[in-house]
Amino acid sequence: MEAAKSHIIIRGTGLITPLGHDAASVAAAYAAGTPVFSTVxxxxxxxxxxxLPASAEAELEKLLQSxxxxxxxxxxxxxAIYAARQAAAEAGWLKEGTAPADDLGVNIGSSRGATGLFEQHFSGYQQSNEGALSSSSSPTTTLGNLSSWVAHxxxxxxxxxxxxxxxxTALMAVANGVAWLKAGMAKRFLAGGTEAPLTPFTLSQMKAVGIYSKLAEQPxxxxxxxxxxxxxxxLGEGAAVFALEQVMSQEVKAGDVVVEAIGVGFEKIASKTSISAEGINFQKSMRHALAQLPEHNRHIDLIITHTPGTRAGDRAELAAIEAVFGATAPAxxxxxxxxxxxxxxxxxxxLQYALHILKHQQYPSIPFHTLLPSQSTSQFRRVMVNAAxxxxxAASVILSRK
Incomplete structure (x- = not known):
């Protein structure tokens, strides 16, 4: 007798980004297809x-006042707190004034963590003759306070x-949440990523790598x-968190989004940005994810790539996609x-962009000349998301809409 099959579904999503502070405002921004960059x-x-736009800043201020x-x-x-509360509320998990739910796990990741606060405390330390620091300097700058404050x-x-x-980081958090759920170590999980890197030191770091855009005055x-x-x-700032839950096949409803597969890849460091011209890490993560799909149905309708606008990284990922998919490459x-x-x-x-596309069945066309071949897809049922x-x-997550 065939064993009952289970699925990991996304019960709720929370986000706060330069495009908006919830799914509706972000959807409107994607529909407009207008970049939201400013200059400093x-x-x-x-x-x-x-x-963040003024509307999102206002929402963040409300959170501060709470x-x-x-x-x-x-x-x-x-x-992270803002996005997590939104995701938990959408999933129906936000229970005010109740005891902590032991079956609900949290994994929130960040590349830089509390860099703004760390820079502030370190500057104060340098200016103090005695090296004096606030008693909160350590507990509020440790990476661990991301998930602990979200849990609270x-x-x-x-x-x-x-x-x-x-x-x-964020895709690995989702991978971790899925693993905990499948292992039976949690019944529900909040997973995602957050970043607030628009600080002088982080901007200097990115400029030092030699990758920062010099097109400040262009659209x-x-x-x-x-x-x-x-x-x-x-550089941009923002956060997104997903409420994940494992359910049996018969419990999956029309419109539910399923995390079908998660692949990871690694290649040995050969440069400061750690990526080969062939994008070996991407090749491995995409193949790892595809191998988890049914052998007779591994079709991908769309890939949302990592491609941050760097010459070497963008081309490496496109090379990896060609190596994995060949002439049948998705949009x-x-x-x-x-x-x-x-x-x-x-x-x-x-990932949230993938959810948007799966729901609305469209995305804005890139308005400048690109290396991408002309592609058209009438329906998006399965989307792959890459990060490195x-x-x-590298990591690749495959989502599908039932």
Whole structure:
């Protein structure tokens, strides 16, 4: 007798991004197809960034006012709390004034963590003759406070995991949540990524790598897949969190989104950005994910790529897609030309983009000349999302809508 089959479904989604503060506002931004970049002055140079809009800032301020303890937290933590509460509420898991739910786990990741607050405390340390620091400097800048504060905010009493795997962080959090659910170590899981990197030091770090966009005055400062041989990386901020639950096949309803497969890949570091021209890490993660699909049905309708607008990275991922799919490559797109690269949160924002496309069955065309072949797909039922980061790692998640 065949064993009963279970699925991991997304019960709820929460997000706060340069495009908006909920699914409706973000959907409107995607429909408009207008980039949301602004500029800041950084050491005498005008640079493009993707910051939260005024409407999202207002929502974040409401969150700050709701609990006096939130005033001491880094912006990255606040973004995570906001997104997690939204996801938990949509899933029906947000129970105010109740005991912590021991069956609800949390895994929130970030590439840089509390970098804004860390920079602030370190600056104070340098300026103090005695090296004096606030008593909150350590507990509020440790990476672990990401998931612990989210757990407090949603009454989660299960696993509380914070981690950094550079720009693959959010997809790895989802992978971890799926693994815990399948292992029976949790019944529900909140997983995602957050990043608040628009700080002087982080901007300097990205500029030092030599990848930051010099197109601040142009309408499209971030140009993934661009034909022009230039780097157009632009930093953005934001967070997205997903409420995951394992259900039996008969419980899956029409319209539910299922996490069908998760693949990981790795290649040995050969450069400071850790990616080969062939995109070996991407090849491995995509093949790993595809191998988990039914052998007779491994068709992918769309790939949302990592492609942050760097010359080497973008071309490597496209080379990997060609190597894996050949002439049957799916349609390809990205959202980074609209909201930049949010580092550890980028995979989560790409996953939310996939949910948007699966629901609305459309996405905005990239308005500048690209390396992408002309492609048309009438229906999107299954979407693959890629992410990769410094260190040689990559991850691929496949979502499908029932």
């Amino acid at each position: 002055s950084h050491h005498g140079q005008v640079v493009p960034v993707a910051a 609990d006096h303890n939130y005033r001491q937290l880094d912006r990255s933590v606040l973004l 905010a949603v009454n989660a009493g299960g696993a509380q995991i914070s981690h950094s795997i550079t720009c693959s 499209y400062p971030c140009q993934p897949y661009a034909v022009e041989k230039q780097n157009t990386f632009v 390809i797109t990205t959202n980074k030309w609209l909201l930049g690269h949010t580092l550890g949160a980028s995979g989560a924002l790409s 980061g410094f260190g040689g790692n």
